Amino acid sequence: MLKKFKKKPTQVLFYVTISGKWEPEIFQPYWLVKQNLIGEDEAESISKNSLLVHNQITSLKFQYCKIHVNEQQIIFQTDQVGFLPQTFDLINGILTSLKSMPASTAEFTIYTHYKLVEFDNSSKFLASIAHNTFWSEILGEYDYSKITVTQKGQKTFPSDITISTSSCPNSKKLLHIYIDEKFNTEEKHSNVRDIQKILDKEMFNSFNSSVNLINNIANGI
């Protein structure tokens, strides 16, 4: 089960990015119908309202998620925890139908946007979580605008985790929290099947530990 945000973000986006070698033009709504991943009415609606198909890029918008495909990446995007299970079904279906294609990494990303409560501006919050004297000795007065830390994932598959907190470009009262976990396959010539093993084993765990991290960070804002 996916964890919930203890403090509700004002905006949230979830991404699953699969890197490999793709042919964007095959990702047409009726290809998904043929794979039994969407219905014909849904395909027609996508074709009318939100379809962009080109040999370098495809973009399809569903009610619950959006897919961008270029020659290097397939990016699945949704804006609500409640839509993640249905998005996972779509990801799994698409990857199963492309199981022999070369693919190298799987990346799970959560981006959240919070309104500060405890702090009157995001720089003060960022200073409180990364207090040091290095910059004050060099610069005197300064403001933090972004703090990024990286960590090696301790899971079945090796991963690199990036945690970034930054001021919103629109307002100092708003804060962005971004967590990205990137898994590389250990195989030299990896394909989608290798990526699916990572997804099966790590996707829910990765999102849950990211939500947990965000809850801990948001607890202090």
Place this chain on the structure above:
Amino acid sequence: MEYNCEALQESNHHCDEIDSKNSSVINDYLNESSLSGERRFHSLQDNKLTHQSDFKSNFEVLQVWEGYIETIEKDEIVSRLYNAVNNSINIYEFNIHEVSEDDKPLVKPGALFFLYLGYDNIDGTVRKSLYVKFRRFLSFQDYIDEGLDAINNNKQYFDDIWE
């Protein structure tokens, strides 16, 4: 399910139109998709960095259940719903008319679905809504057919095995 070739051609035609008339749209999408990391959440508007808010569903989910059809009698469907939030299971009865035309062929005992409760925003009008979306799984019929065709085409090699 039939492969809708005409519709595919229509969408290809649509693609050609985009190619010739709206190349800036494609360039925008290419820039957007090739972005990696946190930068992909922002865009430049009037020389000011702003939120991209790329995807926003018109349905705000309040609660989602995972469902499983137990029995179907005429148009009445009896199902079990699993609520992952409190780990509870409930019986839920609904009518086949509540299922979209797209999903009706999927309605059979054992079929899995999501039941969404939330707010639907249609052209600015927001109303509370409950809808059923059946889960779809990859069709393996093509692979099975290909495999059977291959066996039939190479029948001589399999005769010994069958015997």
